[in-house]
Amino acid sequence: MDLDDDDSFFTRNVLGGNPAPRQPAAPAAQRRASPDPFQSGPDFDVWTANRDSEDTQGETPLQQLIRHWMNERHAPDILPVQQTLLSGLLDHIRRQSDTVQILRSDPSSSEEDHFRIMLVQTEIERVKFIVRSYVRTRLFKIEKYARYITTNADVQSRMSATEQQHATRHATLTDEHFFQSVLRSLPAPQRGLDEAPAFVPSIVTLPDKTRAVFVHARVDCPPVRLPDGTTLEMEKGHISLTPYAVVEQLVARGEVELV
Amino acid sequence: MSDTRQFGDLAIQLVTESRRSTLTDTLLKYNDNLVRQIIREQRDLEKLMQTLIDTDAVSPSLLIYQTAIVRNKRCLLAYHMHRMDRLRDMYWACGCALPHILSNAPLRSKLSPHEVDYLRQYNASTMAFRASFSSNNDDLVWVKKDCGTIHTELGAIDFKKGQRFMVRRADIEHLIVQGYLEEV
Numbered sequence: 001m002d003l004d005d006d007d008s009f010f011t012r013n014v015l016g017g018n019p020a021p022r023q024p025a026a027p028a029a030q031r032r033a034s035p036d037p038f039q040s041g042p043d044f045d046v047w048t049a050n051r052d053s054e055d056t057q058g059e060t061p062l063q064q065l066i067r068h069w070m071n072e073r074h075a076p077d078i079l080p081v082q083q084t085l086l087s088g089l090l091d092h093i094r095r096q097s098d099t100v101q102i103l104r105s106d107p108s109s110s111e112e113d114h115f116r117i118m119l120v121q122t123e124i125e126r127v128k129f130i131v132r133s134y135v136r137t138r139l140f141k142i143e144k145y146a147r148y149i150t151t152n153a154d155v156q157s158r159m160s161a162t163e164q165q166h167a168t169r170h171a172t173l174t175d176e177h178f179f180q181s182v183l184r185s186l187p188a189p190q191r192g193l194d195e196a197p198a199f200v201p202s203i204v205t206l207p208d209k210t211r212a213v214f215v216h217a218r219v220d221c222p223p224v225r226l227p228d229g230t231t232l233e234m235e236k237g238h239i240s241l242t243p244y245a246v247v248e249q250l251v252a253r254g255e256v257e258l259v
Numbered sequence: 260m261s262d263t264r265q266f267g268d269l270a271i272q273l274v275t276e277s278r279r280s281t282l283t284d285t286l287l288k289y290n291d292n293l294v295r296q297i298i299r300e301q302r303d304l305e306k307l308m309q310t311l312i313d314t315d316a317v318s319p320s321l322l323i324y325q326t327a328i329v330r331n332k333r334c335l336l337a338y339h340m341h342r343m344d345r346l347r348d349m350y351w352a353c354g355c356a357l358p359h360i361l362s363n364a365p366l367r368s369k370l371s372p373h374e375v376d377y378l379r380q381y382n383a384s385t386m387a388f389r390a391s392f393s394s395n396n397d398d399l400v401w402v403k404k405d406c407g408t409i410h411t412e413l414g415a416i417d418f419k420k421g422q423r424f425m426v427r428r429a430d431i432e433h434l435i436v437q438g439y440l441e442e443v
Contacts, residue, residue: 162391169384180373187305
C-alpha cells in the first residue's frame, strides 16, 4: 500500500482503496444479520446508502460517525447503535496502523515519508478519539438509564449485544450496592426497590425527552407538531430549538441532525 | 434540640452533604454514622407503625410515619447513588486505573467497604465491555519503572526496569496509564 492511499483514506470512501461497486439494496434482515466486523466493502456501502436518506452518499464513514456522535451527545435518549459503521472504521484504523508500522520499519523510506507517516498517525488518533467518545457517550447513558433499559425492549433493540449485557450487569451491580449499603439493614417491609409511592417521582431514571435541543435540517423536512398544537416545517439548512420529543422521528430518519 | 427534632431531619443532612459534594466538586467521607442513625430511625418508625396497626385504630399518624419512611429511604438511596456516580466519574478520570484509586490512602479512607467492592465489580464490568472492542490482545511493553510482581492471566510476572514483555493488554493497561510500562 503506498502512502498517498493512506493520506486520503478518511476523506474518501470506505474500506480499502478501491471504490466499492454499488449494489441494489439488500433485504433488511440480511443486513441486520451481519455483525461480522470484517465484512466486505460493497455490503457496507449498501447498508449506509439504504439506512439514511439518499444524501448520505456524499458523506465518508467518518463524517457519518461524527454526525451520529453529535446526535448521541445531544440527544437525551439512547439512539440506535451504528454497529456496522463503527466496526468498519475500527477495522480500517487497525489496518492503517498495521501499514504505518510496516512503513516505519522500512529503512528505505525518506525523511519526507516519515513526515507523512506522522500525519497519518495524527489522523488515526483523531478518528480514534471520535470513536472512543461515541462509545463512551453511549456507555454513560446506558449506565444512567440501566434500570429503565432492562425493562424496556424498545431501547434494547437500539443497543448492541455488548451494550445490553453491560446495562444488565450495571443494573444488578447498582441494586447489589443499594442492598449491601442500605436495604439490608432496613426492616423487612422496607427492603423493596420496586415500590412506587404516591406523589413521589419514580425511582427509575428515565430519559427526559422534553429537553431542548438544537436541530439542523439536513433536507427539507415534513412538518412536525409542536406541543402548543402548531406545526413547524423546516427547510434544508434551517436551525431551531425544540424539545427533543418533537424532532425524535426526524432524528431517527436522519433528516435532521442535532447541533 | 432533641425536642424540636422531627422525622426526616437526619435525611436532610445526608442530602445536604451530597449537595455540598457536588458544589465543591469533592468526594466527602462516607458518613457511616449518619447513615446508621437514619436506619435506626427507620426501624423506630416501622415499630411505631406496627403498634398503630396492631391497635386497629385508624389514625392519621400512620400517614405521617409512612411518608417519613418513604422519604428517608429515598434520601438514603439518593445519597448512595450520588456517591456511586462520583466514584464512576473518578474512575474514568484517572483512565480506568483501579489500583491507582485504591492505593491512594486519603481517598480510600473516604470510601465505605461496600464502595470498594462496588468499584472492583464496576471495573470488572467495564473491562468485559472493553474486551469486546480490542481483538489484538497482546502487546509488547517496555518497563520504565520497577513495579514488582504482577499477576496476569499467564502467571505472575516480575516487571524490572528495562525488560520487555509480551503481555495481554487487559492485564497491564493500568500500569501503562500509571506510567510504569510503555508500549513498544
